[in-house]
Amino acid sequence: MDARSAASTLDQPPSLKRWLASERANGRFYRVLELIAAGVLLAMLATSYATLARGDPTEMASPPLIALLLVGNLVPAILLMVLLTRRLAVRRAAQGELGTGLLHTRLVALFSIIAAVPTVLVAIFASFLLQSGLEFWFSNKARGMLENSVQIARGAYQQEVDRVAAETTTMATDVVRILLPRYSLDDIRFADAFARSQVLPRNLSEAIIFTAGDDAVIRTQVLVNPYDRPLESLITPAKLKELEGRDWVEVNSSDRVGTLTRIPEESGLFLYSARVFEPALKQQLDRADSVLIDYRTLQERARLYQLRFNAALLLGSLIIVGLAIVVALRLADRLVRPLGGLVTAAGRVEEGDFSTRVAVNRKDDEIGVLSEAFNRMTGRLEEQTGALKAVNTQLETRRAFIEAVLGSVTAGVIALDDDRRILLTNRSAEALLQHGAEGIEQRTLHEVSHELEEFLCGDQREADVLVRAEGGQRTLAVKRVRYADGWVLTFDDITEQLADQRRAAWSDIARRIAHEIKNPLTPIQLAAERIQRRFGKEVQSDPETFGRLTETIVRQVDNLRRMVDEFSNFARMPKPKFREENVHDIARTSLFLHEVAHPGITFALVPPQGDIRMICDRGQLGQALTNVVKNAVEAIESRRNRGEQSLEGDRVTLRLSKDSRQLVMDLNDTGIGLPQDRERLTEPYMTTRVRGTGLGLAIVKKIVEEHGGEIAFLDRAGGGTHVRIAFDLARLALLAEAAEQPQDEESA
Numbered sequence: 001m002d003a004r005s006a007a008s009t010l011d012q013p014p015s016l017k018r019w020l021a022s023e024r025a026n027g028r029f030y031r032v033l034e035l036i037a038a039g040v041l042l043a044m045l046a047t048s049y050a051t052l053a054r055g056d057p058t059e060m061a062s063p064p065l066i067a068l069l070l071v072g073n074l075v076p077a078i079l080l081m082v083l084l085t086r087r088l089a090v091r092r093a094a095q096g097e098l099g100t101g102l103l104h105t106r107l108v109a110l111f112s113i114i115a116a117v118p119t120v121l122v123a124i125f126a127s128f129l130l131q132s133g134l135e136f137w138f139s140n141k142a143r144g145m146l147e148n149s150v151q152i153a154r155g156a157y158q159q160e161v162d163r164v165a166a167e168t169t170t171m172a173t174d175v176v177r178i179l180l181p182r183y184s185l186d187d188i189r190f191a192d193a194f195a196r197s198q199v200l201p202r203n204l205s206e207a208i209i210f211t212a213g214d215d216a217v218i219r220t221q222v223l224v225n226p227y228d229r230p231l232e233s234l235i236t237p238a239k240l241k242e243l244e245g246r247d248w249v250e251v252n253s254s255d256r257v258g259t260l261t262r263i264p265e266e267s268g269l270f271l272y273s274a275r276v277f278e279p280a281l282k283q284q285l286d287r288a289d290s291v292l293i294d295y296r297t298l299q300e301r302a303r304l305y306q307l308r309f310n311a312a313l314l315l316g317s318l319i320i321v322g323l324a325i326v327v328a329l330r331l332a333d334r335l336v337r338p339l340g341g342l343v344t345a346a347g348r349v350e351e352g353d354f355s356t357r358v359a360v361n362r363k364d365d366e367i368g369v370l371s372e373a374f375n376r377m378t379g380r381l382e383e384q385t386g387a388l389k390a391v392n393t394q395l396e397t398r399r400a401f402i403e404a405v406l407g408s409v410t411a412g413v414i415a416l417d418d419d420r421r422i423l424l425t426n427r428s429a430e431a432l433l434q435h436g437a438e439g440i441e442q443r444t445l446h447e448v449s450h451e452l453e454e455f456l457c458g459d460q461r462e463a464d465v466l467v468r469a470e471g472g473q474r475t476l477a478v479k480r481v482r483y484a485d486g487w488v489l490t491f492d493d494i495t496e497q498l499a500d501q502r503r504a505a506w507s508d509i510a511r512r513i514a515h516e517i518k519n520p521l522t523p524i525q526l527a528a529e530r531i532q533r534r535f536g537k538e539v540q541s542d543p544e545t546f547g548r549l550t551e552t553i554v555r556q557v558d559n560l561r562r563m564v565d566e567f568s569n570f571a572r573m574p575k576p577k578f579r580e581e582n583v584h585d586i587a588r589t590s591l592f593l594h595e596v597a598h599p600g601i602t603f604a605l606v607p608p609q610g611d612i613r614m615i616c617d618r619g620q621l622g623q624a625l626t627n628v629v630k631n632a633v634e635a636i637e638s639r640r641n642r643g644e645q646s647l648e649g650d651r652v653t654l655r656l657s658k659d660s661r662q663l664v665m666d667l668n669d670t671g672i673g674l675p676q677d678r679e680r681l682t683e684p685y686m687t688t689r690v691r692g693t694g695l696g697l698a699i700v701k702k703i704v705e706e707h708g709g710e711i712a713f714l715d716r717a718g719g720g721t722h723v724r725i726a727f728d729l730a731r732l733a734l735l736a737e738a739a740e741q742p743q744d745e746e747s748a
Contacts, residue, residue, distance in 0.1 A: 006271040034083045041076040050071060067127045070310050074120055076313075078321050082112045085325045089332065108325055119317045127310055127461030160277060165248050166203040168259040168273045174198055175193040175209070176265050185209070186223045193225045199273065205256065206231060209263065212240055223271070227276075229578050235260060236273055243270075294350040338367045341375060354382035412476075412493075417486040420445045420453065431465070432474065434492055456487060457479060465491070469674055473527065576617030576706055578736035582614045583621070583663065587654055590625035594633055594652075601636055606655040612665050615732045617709055617745040624703040628667055628723055629654070635671025635721060646670040646719060665725040667714050708735050 045356045048069045086105040175198065183190035187508045199207045207233045209222040218232040225231060234251055238261055242249045251258040251272060251521065258274030341358050348356040356378055414422055422441050431439055434449050451467045455478055465478045477492040531548030532550040539546045588605055595603045632652045646672050655666040675681075681697050704711045708731035716724040 010108065027155075030083060030086060030512065034087075037076045037080040037083060041073065041080060043485065044069070044072045053284075065667075068308055069125050070123060070127055070314060071120060073442060074123065074314055074317055077318055078116045079111065081222070081318070081321060082109060082327065085112075085329070089329060092329075092333075107328045107335075109326045111328035111331075112321060114316075116322050119320050123313045123317045126313055138147075157257075160275070161250055161252070161259075163526075164257045164273065164275050165250070165259040165261075167204060168271060169261050171198045171202060171204075171207070172261050172263045172271045175263055175271065191222045194222050203275060204273045205276040207271065208232075210235070210270055210272070211268045212270060217625075231272065233260065235270075240270075240415065287478060291579055332733045338371070342371065343377075345374065347747075349381065354378055354385050412489075412491050414489045415486065416445060416456075420456065420487075422448065423486070429491075432476070432491070452478065452489065452491075454474075456489070480521070524553070574701075575739070576620050578615050578617060578732070578739050580613055580615050581618045581621075582611055583614045583616070583665075584610045584656060586618060586622045587625060587656060587665070590622055590629055591652075591654060593626065594629050598633055600652045601633060601652060604651070606652045608655065610656070612656055612658055612663070614658075614727060615736045617703075617726075620703045621707070624700045624725075625654075625665070627700050628725075632667060632669035632671060632721065632723075635669055635673070637671075639670075639672040644671070648718060660729075662729055663727045667725075668717075668720060669722040670720040673719060674713055674715060674721055706730050720722055 017159065034420045051065070052067065083107050089105050091107055098712050102303050175194070178197070179190060183193060193208070196205070203278055206227060206229065207222075207224045208220060210232070211219045212235075213219070218235055220232065223231070234253065239249055239251055243260060245261065248259050248261040251260050251274070253274075256274040256276050260270065263269040263271050263405060329688055330400045336357075338361065345356045345358045357375050358371045360368050360375070412432050413426045414429050414433075415424040417423055421444050425441055429442060433452075440448045451465050455465050461475070462479050465476050467476055468476055473492055476493055478489060478491040481490075483487045518638075527563075528550050532547065535546075572729060584605075584607075591603045591605055594601075629652060636650050636652070640650075653666075653668045653669075655668075657664050657666070701711055704727075705723055707727055709725060709727040712723060712726075716722040
């Protein structure tokens, strides 16, 4: 590992720590922790359900497993409660102006830990203790011991039943073998011998010899019944039917053990005998059976009771922790409320309210001392701030005065330090020199305008400087003044002034040229036409040359006449006559003239139909559109002459759009595009055509400006030129009203 990797390794813990601090500050860390705790809790609940549902419900689960599941559900539940309480504490602190809620959350966390640790330990201990005690009573040993005890009682009872059954079957055999050979059934001595020799010696309490017909009616033959019980009622048809295929059946009652059997070799004779036993034995036996049934029922629900107990432990633990959290919140409120007042007051002081004071409830504790110290501090701050405000008011008044003076002048003002860094500007300077959306203050003069820096490096105190700005080239009349720590530059934009001077000069020149040239044009043309008519047939040596020369004279005179007309139009442009016109018709007419003359070019008007109204001079606006379309056509022809092709073809598109504020005309062509010095396109006698006069766009600009509009020359996406002409409808309405007022005054 090299030094660089070692350094990066050392840098990782601080960055992780900063990241954790950032996540905790914006709350994302705790939200993620809440989701993790909720997910772990749901996972543990699902795991607990799947684990406990998979086992035998009649058997208790392992105490360590139950304790582990209890802790696994209790810990994320407590953590989720603490996190949700933290959110509640922060929200209550924000609503009750109790600070940031940090003390709330710390107290909640502290009390939760204090309550949760012993609660979890007690829950684990209680779970182990109870389950360990119950584990024996629900074990196989306890169940076997109880079942054996019941089985012993049952065995004693069953032994008695078997003995009575043996005596009864033996007695039935003795009746057939001993008594019936001596006596008949209806002999009274048979009953006495039956009782003395068979019933009493066998310790039987009662006996009956009977017959049963098909109607299942008991017919007693011999009866030994010292207890005078209705023995016939004990022998039911169900018992007789049960005896079929068996040697004997039990006929037991609450205090007797009886047996029913057939007397062999005597068709239709039955014998029933019973012995009286202690009723408490039967009750104990029934009680043992009931206890065994209850134990088995309890054992079947052993896991359910185990889960209920552990669920009660879980719920009780959560209630204890919840009570601790509630107590922590209440205690935090009592501690934080005065501190929250101090925090709120400090925030107001931070915002500038130095008149803030906090209430002092008790002066004998630290918070009361802190509150008094805070009040003294804010009092001193209020006094000092008042003095500073008075001084700042004077400075602000002076600054406002200087800014008002600088802002009201149209000249640009720039203050520079010795490093030629711009310290102060006014709005005019920013409007003239700003490049993009960024301001020019705190930037060097070279970054803003290297032309002004060159002037500052020179010796002249005043000069006209040509600078480039967002609106194009501008001419500035610059002056400089030296002061102690730098320079002050002042400059005026004289671009329009120079343009107006040049325009006035060119207008005067055009008027003079038109006057001087127009007079001899008509005689020259008439003379050439007369020579051609009179001497055209007389010239025999070279008539073709003669005709070509005279036609050249006439054609060039026409060109001169057209040039003179343009000079006249530029020099004496009439004032527009404003009225409401349909601009769509004007645009369609301008396109139609060139569409007829140039069928190879596609002309499009968008929208193709419409009634778009605007106040304007129809003739002048049509002339301006015609010149612009003419330039677009010539640009396409120039591209053709160069041999260049356009992917979109030869196309001229005029788009009209109008809203409540302005009307915009966008003319796009696929021609050769704009030249480098596009800023001079509208200057008189500035042209890129071989036979152009340079007055077309100058006339267009003049017409647009007299209509209160603006014209811009842009690059079209995909090649070509985009000319945008925008008219301000409100300004046109004002110009129309101003034009009508002198006429109204003259007519009056």
